[in-house]
Amino acid sequence: MEHREIVVVGGGPAGLCAALQAARLGAKVLLLEGDDRLGGQLIKQTHMFFGSEKQHAGTRGVDISAMLVKELKSMDNVEIRTNAMVIGRYDDGALTVDENDEFKLIYPEKVVFATGASEKMLMFANNDLPGVYGAGAVQTLMNVFGVMPAKKVLMVGAGNIGLIVSYQLMQAGVEIAAILDAGPQIGGYLVHASKIRRAGVPILTRHSVKEAIGTDMVEAAVITQLDESWQPIEGTEKTIECDAICLAVGLSPFADLFWQAGCEMKFIPELGGHVPSRDENMETSIEGIYLAGDVGGIEEASAAMVEGYLAGLNAAVSLGYGLAEAEGLRADLKDQLNDLRSGPVGDKIRSGLAKLQDD
Amino acid sequence: MLKVTGIPTTEDVAGVTPPIERLEKGPCAVIECYQKIPCNPCATSCPFGAIVRDNDINELPVIDWEICTGCAICVVNCPGLAIFTVDLSKPGKAMIKLPYEYLPLPQVGEIVDAVDRGGEVVGEAKITKVQEGKAFDRTRLVWLEVPREQAMIVRHFRQKE
Numbered sequence: 001m002e003h004r005e006i007v008v009v010g011g012g013p014a015g016l017c018a019a020l021q022a023a024r025l026g027a028k029v030l031l032l033e034g035d036d037r038l039g040g041q042l043i044k045q046t047h048m049f050f051g052s053e054k055q056h057a058g059t060r061g062v063d064i065s066a067m068l069v070k071e072l073k074s075m076d077n078v079e080i081r082t083n084a085m086v087i088g089r090y091d092d093g094a095l096t097v098d099e100n101d102e103f104k105l106i107y108p109e110k111v112v113f114a115t116g117a118s119e120k121m122l123m124f125a126n127n128d129l130p131g132v133y134g135a136g137a138v139q140t141l142m143n144v145f146g147v148m149p150a151k152k153v154l155m156v157g158a159g160n161i162g163l164i165v166s167y168q169l170m171q172a173g174v175e176i177a178a179i180l181d182a183g184p185q186i187g188g189y190l191v192h193a194s195k196i197r198r199a200g201v202p203i204l205t206r207h208s209v210k211e212a213i214g215t216d217m218v219e220a221a222v223i224t225q226l227d228e229s230w231q232p233i234e235g236t237e238k239t240i241e242c243d244a245i246c247l248a249v250g251l252s253p254f255a256d257l258f259w260q261a262g263c264e265m266k267f268i269p270e271l272g273g274h275v276p277s278r279d280e281n282m283e284t285s286i287e288g289i290y291l292a293g294d295v296g297g298i299e300e301a302s303a304a305m306v307e308g309y310l311a312g313l314n315a316a317v318s319l320g321y322g323l324a325e326a327e328g329l330r331a332d333l334k335d336q337l338n339d340l341r342s343g344p345v346g347d348k349i350r351s352g353l354a355k356l357q358d359d
Numbered sequence: 360m361l362k363v364t365g366i367p368t369t370e371d372v373a374g375v376t377p378p379i380e381r382l383e384k385g386p387c388a389v390i391e392c393y394q395k396i397p398c399n400p401c402a403t404s405c406p407f408g409a410i411v412r413d414n415d416i417n418e419l420p421v422i423d424w425e426i427c428t429g430c431a432i433c434v435v436n437c438p439g440l441a442i443f444t445v446d447l448s449k450p451g452k453a454m455i456k457l458p459y460e461y462l463p464l465p466q467v468g469e470i471v472d473a474v475d476r477g478g479e480v481v482g483e484a485k486i487t488k489v490q491e492g493k494a495f496d497r498t499r500l501v502w503l504e505v506p507r508e509q510a511m512i513v514r515h516f517r518q519k520e
Binding site for chain 1: 399400415437438
């Protein structure tokens with residue numbers, strides 16, 4: 001049994017920043033990551049980030065991760081453990097951890113859950129054929145392990161993930177047969193769409209996959225046009241040759257630990273599903289449990305990082321650290337979140353967060 | 360339509376095209392950024408203060424073409440790869456600098472297929488320079504020479520087989 005001041009669960013963009021901010025203020029921090037390496041989605045992001053300098057705009061995600069991890073590792077008051085998956089949170093505050101196949105109990109005074117999100121699946125015939133991938137798996141194979149996932153990919157989803165992963169595949173020499181999106185418009189940033197389009201890849205809005213074809217693996221996909229009520233239009237089926245179908249059809253907050261802890265949860269479609277209620281300091285309905293990043297609402301990594309700083313700050317302050325600088329830091333972080341969310345592409349997240357405040 | 364196909368319309372492009380007289384004086388940045396997203400590296404990277412985002416990172420960038428020198432620092436710093444430079448100072452020719460993140464890199468002197476915003480081949484272009492550097496952070500700046508009338512059409516290239 002261990003006692004800890006602050007435990008941060010999850011070593012992605014939100015968790016790294018939460019741990020950093022709390023540690024910068026002097027708190028003793030334990031960072032737990034279930035995977036064998038830190039960085040979460042950041043280490044798969046080879047493109048330059050959007051946002052402003054404060055969220056490292058213009059720097060590639062993988063390099064942002066390296067910078068954050070380097071600073072964390074240089075701090076004496078931070079302990080990092082990988083292959084340490086938090087699998088439960090109990091009423092007495094205990095976290096149960098599966099660490100390298102050993103079962104451990106850790107009692108934190110404050111905890112930040114930055115557990116991220118999981119990918120959604122899409123229903124279509126033969127969607128269990130090898131070669132039907134989630135976009136996360138494609139990125140992991142390609143950018144973490146250096147394995148080419150396929151030769152010709154049909155991408156499903158023209159949000160930022162679908163567009164960015166398509167571009168990464170093209171950079172790796174993989175052909176993109178087409179990018180489909182069920183919606184009437186491209187959901188991701190149009191600059192991403194334009195750079196893919198000028199490289200010759202068609203983007204087909206109001207289209208979806210009807211069926212994967214193949215005996216042992218994907219050999220082709222049948223796509224179909226959708227009408228205004230999102231229903232397939234008969235007679236518009238087309239067969240597209242490909243050896244992989246990559247799904248980038250949205251994310252769901254990975255909120256199991258909040259459920260188990262008994263935090264108040266709300267279903268807010270704009271945020272991606274069930275998310276924990278929270279106050280403006282990122283604290284949930286249970287004192288001492290904070291959240292940051294996609295687990296509280298699906299957003300860009302830049303916002304996840306700022307939320308991480310904010311949650312780490314408030315967890316540290318609640319233990320008496322950084323009282324002198326807290327107010328200034330907090331105001332700056334809130335301004336940053338506001339800047340990231342205030343434009344038209346922030347409409348959805350703003351309306352989701354507004355619903356969270358309504359009772 | 361841009362939001363449906365990813366291809367900006369002629370009107371979209373006309374709205375961000377510098378005056379011909381300016382382009383005839385020498386290289387100038389063309390910022391093909393049409394959507395308000397939270398992003399400002401173009402403004403913060405410009406060494407001359409020619410690009411302004413009006414204190415709100417969601418506003419579209421505004422460039423002062425008279426201050427812009429066409430140095431292309433913003434071209435390699437734009438996360439959206441949405442900035443190009445165009446130079447009409449040589450008679451009959453247009454020089455285009457574009458951001459490039461594919462391999463293999465083209466060679467200086469190589470003749471490539473010139474491609475428009477829709478991915479269609481519209482002619483040929485000559486590679487006149489391939490720039491890289493530490494400040495470029497692995498985005499290469501490729502210089503293309505195309506016929507003058509294609510200055511605002513060519514935005515990509517494809518190497519011949």
